[in-house]
Amino acid sequence: MTTNIDNIPSSEIYDVIIVGSGITGGWAAKEFCEKGLKTLMVERGRPVEHRKDYIGEGVKTWQQPYRGKVAQNLVETQHHVQQQCYAFNDSTKHFFNNDQDYPYSTSEGTKFSWIRGNQLGGKSLLWHRQSYRWSDLDFEANSKDGFGTEWPIRYKDLEPWYDYVETHVGISGSKEGIPQLPDSQFIEAFEFNSVEKRIKENLEKIYDDRKLIMGRCAHLTKPAEHHVKQGRGPCMARNECQKGCSFGAYFSTQSSTLPAAQKTDNLTVATNSIVHSVIYDEKSKRATGVRVIDCETMATREYYGKIVFLCASTLGTTQIMLNSVSKTFPNGIANSSGVLGHYLTDHCYNAGATADIPGFEDEYYSGRRPTSLYIPRFQNILDKNPKFLRGYAFSGEAYREPWWEFNNKPGFGVDFKNNIKQGGGWKFRVHASGEMLPRYENSVKLHATKKDKWGIPQLHFNCGYSENEKSMMEHAAQSAAEMFKALGFKNIHAYTKDDPMGLVIHEMGTARMGLDPETSVLNGNNQCHDVANLFVTDGACMASSAWQNPSLTYMALTARACDFAVKELKAGRL
Amino acid sequence: MMKTKSDSQQQVPSQADLSRRSLVKGLALMFGGLLPASSLALAAQGYQGQADTLNRAGHLLSAKQLTLLKRLVDLIIPATDTPSAGALDVHGFIDNQLKHCFDKNSQNLFIAGLDKLERICRQMNGQAFSEVNTDAQVALLVAAEAGGKPCNVDDKAFFYQLKTLTLLGYYTSEVGATEELSYLAIPGGYRGDVPFAQVGKAWSLN
Numbered sequence A: 001m002t003t004n005i006d007n008i009p010s011s012e013i014y015d016v017i018i019v020g021s022g023i024t025g026g027w028a029a030k031e032f033c034e035k036g037l038k039t040l041m042v043e044r045g046r047p048v049e050h051r052k053d054y055i056g057e058g059v060k061t062w063q064q065p066y067r068g069k070v071a072q073n074l075v076e077t078q079h080h081v082q083q084q085c086y087a088f089n090d091s092t093k094h095f096f097n098n099d100q101d102y103p104y105s106t107s108e109g110t111k112f113s114w115i116r117g118n119q120l121g122g123k124s125l126l127w128h129r130q131s132y133r134w135s136d137l138d139f140e141a142n143s144k145d146g147f148g149t150e151w152p153i154r155y156k157d158l159e160p161w162y163d164y165v166e167t168h169v170g171i172s173g174s175k176e177g178i179p180q181l182p183d184s185q186f187i188e189a190f191e192f193n194s195v196e197k198r199i200k201e202n203l204e205k206i207y208d209d210r211k212l213i214m215g216r217c218a219h220l221t222k223p224a225e226h227h228v229k230q231g232r233g234p235c236m237a238r239n240e241c242q243k244g245c246s247f248g249a250y251f252s253t254q255s256s257t258l259p260a261a262q263k264t265d266n267l268t269v270a271t272n273s274i275v276h277s278v279i280y281d282e283k284s285k286r287a288t289g290v291r292v293i294d295c296e297t298m299a300t301r302e303y304y305g306k307i308v309f310l311c312a313s314t315l316g317t318t319q320i321m322l323n324s325v326s327k328t329f330p331n332g333i334a335n336s337s338g339v340l341g342h343y344l345t346d347h348c349y350n351a352g353a354t355a356d357i358p359g360f361e362d363e364y365y366s367g368r369r370p371t372s373l374y375i376p377r378f379q380n381i382l383d384k385n386p387k388f389l390r391g392y393a394f395s396g397e398a399y400r401e402p403w404w405e406f407n408n409k410p411g412f413g414v415d416f417k418n419n420i421k422q423g424g425g426w427k428f429r430v431h432a433s434g435e436m437l438p439r440y441e442n443s444v445k446l447h448a449t450k451k452d453k454w455g456i457p458q459l460h461f462n463c464g465y466s467e468n469e470k471s472m473m474e475h476a477a478q479s480a481a482e483m484f485k486a487l488g489f490k491n492i493h494a495y496t497k498d499d500p501m502g503l504v505i506h507e508m509g510t511a512r513m514g515l516d517p518e519t520s521v522l523n524g525n526n527q528c529h530d531v532a533n534l535f536v537t538d539g540a541c542m543a544s545s546a547w548q549n550p551s552l553t554y555m556a557l558t559a560r561a562c563d564f565a566v567k568e569l570k571a572g573r574l
Numbered sequence B: 001m002m003k004t005k006s007d008s009q010q011q012v013p014s015q016a017d018l019s020r021r022s023l024v025k026g027l028a029l030m031f032g033g034l035l036p037a038s039s040l041a042l043a044a045q046g047y048q049g050q051a052d053t054l055n056r057a058g059h060l061l062s063a064k065q066l067t068l069l070k071r072l073v074d075l076i077i078p079a080t081d082t083p084s085a086g087a088l089d090v091h092g093f094i095d096n097q098l099k100h101c102f103d104k105n106s107q108n109l110f111i112a113g114l115d116k117l118e119r120i121c122r123q124m125n126g127q128a129f130s131e132v133n134t135d136a137q138v139a140l141l142v143a144a145e146a147g148g149k150p151c152n153v154d155d156k157a158f159f160y161q162l163k164t165l166t167l168l169g170y171y172t173s174e175v176g177a178t179e180e181l182s183y184l185a186i187p188g189g190y191r192g193d194v195p196f197a198q199v200g201k202a203w204s205l206n
């Protein structure tokens, strides 16, 4: 492998060019390299080396200049958007992009918070690792209620691919047999704490429509031999994952897919290489490569490949496609349908509740569990809620109030100090994770005049949550409060809030799959209807958002699309 | 009794704990010395408590304001078998934090809150905050926290900010995190049913 772009001869024709090195690009690289294809991975950001470049890892709070906070002038000048993300702090800030270099605009009266990690590894370094399968409840939702277009695939098409990626990644969780949340290939789940165990028992006694399960996540609780061979070790329960993990205990490009791809000698990586657009050949009706601008020198160059995989994140890919104009595609490559950039969704996490759990002062836990509990969706499954379509899950946990929550408690002095030391009371909190309806109006396009410093047109957003999401969040707040009451909790505080789209960082849908080339960009194999050798396997392909965290599904779709593309290549069709 | 640092890293090692600890140590070595070289550079810049903050002005606060602030943080987190907030220079930390992590408006509000507390004290007692007895000091802070007379909502907001910063400064310091509370840099795994008595003190990281 080389990361020195000067060494990469531009004239070489790769079997495949992958744009992006995050969760989906990493998977594409691993799959193609292992299948023997000469692969070029093009990444706009800087190289990040596993372990060596985790500069925030292991730094103690008292060693940090501002004890974890980021200096105000840095926030104002470079991170005014990124700082809205819960994971942004002094130990992680270098994995979030510099907002000054990555401008975008929004229509008047609308908001979108675009959280990005533009570096080798993309957001795989930053993600929260929650990993859930989707089910046919999700793949059939569009055709049942008429929002969005019919998904060209069903659960059975993805099932073997879920199995496949999960085995490599290592998903910790418990077998539950919940129809709307199919079980994964699990390694050992994290433990409940003793208070959570009681809550689970009570909750499942009171409600026969819901279960409280351990959050499924891409962490090696008990690494299998093939994980150890990847160079990965067990989770140490530090819960400081976003700083980078030298144990390789959580799945990232660096810990998992990149080393697998590198092992093959088929991978070339070009970092600091911004894909400006995809090159389209009118004669062959094929993509022949990508135009690149060097992030540092502004030099331009082209790379050529037989297949192009766009894995630049939902919005990154959409920007590239919209900017790839030609005679055939004046509005963006493979956009004869005109839906490219439309049907943008995120999830909606704008409701939740907290409460006190009386008692259990003698009980505690040890270690910092990097996942929480999960109550899978229980609405609109057999019943039909009159107020909203689709549904939400809850994430939550029971914990003892740490010192930083004592600023909300009255008092000070010796008793106050001793109370903190004795461990605060037990609390329970949940937040809703709701599905967002795919709607044409929620869209991005290229700004007519504004460009970034590399001369690439900026994305312009026009989107927001609709009444359906708002009603769903009200329902979630209410149902959380009811649940807490039934469980005997005290000081119940349920809330809804008004966070803008983007902050859940599950953006999807802007180059959707569909059966009909006139109303969708991709077919069921993530292949552009209009350009046979151009594929999109990041979240842009999703025809709806479901309610589960999406990245595991992106992984399965990517591996499946790679398999399809190689077969097509071998059959001489690409 | 004050525990030494290494003591507090090793609270109540049960047999299982000990074997887990050596496992963790082995893994840490195997996975290549968990502290990347460059993080040491970061560490060097960490705010370090200064012994003599009171003899000079801070970044934002005058020597006088710092003296008042030291007394306030000591009232919030006094000495027990571990040092008080003032003894760990939490007032100096707050000055530094205000300067670097707050906008002008919040800085001004904090300084105004500090000055106002001093003014109220003089109006009520005819003496500076540092001159009145502890009972009077505490009474004034109780009023500030509640926003009741002779204080108001502004003082309440100021006290909340002061308390938040005091807790941050104290419990993220090495003494606060590892001696006053329990701390494990690398827990080695999560266990969900540990008696509180076995840990003995709240975790500084949850």
Ligand SMILES: Cc1cc2nc3c(=O)[nH]c(=O)nc-3n(C[C@H](O)[C@H](O)[C@H](O)COP(=O)(O)OP(=O)(O)OC[C@H]3O[C@@H](n4cnc5c(N)ncnc54)[C@H](O)[C@@H]3O)c2cc1C
Binding pocket: A019, A020, A021, A022, A023, A024, A025, A026, A042, A043, A044, A045, A085, A087, A115, A117, A118, A119, A120, A121, A122, A123, A124, A126, A127, A128, A129, A130, A131, A273, A274, A275, A276, A311, A312, A313, A314, A316, A317, A320, A504, A505, A506, A538, A539, A549, A550, A551, A552, A554
């Ligand atoms: C704090 C946080 C928590 C999250 N938690 C979860 C979770 O619990 N579960 C879950 O499923 N998901 C979670 N996500 C979302 C998850 O990170 C993304 O879904 C996932 O990373 C998407 O993978 P991707 O490959 O499409 O994009 P990315 O991982 O973002 O990678 C895209 C890459 O493409 C590069 N790129 C972009 N444009 C160009 C260009 N023009 N030229 C060249 N390269 C380009 C980028 O620099 C980047 O490296 C979270 C995200 C964040 C930030």
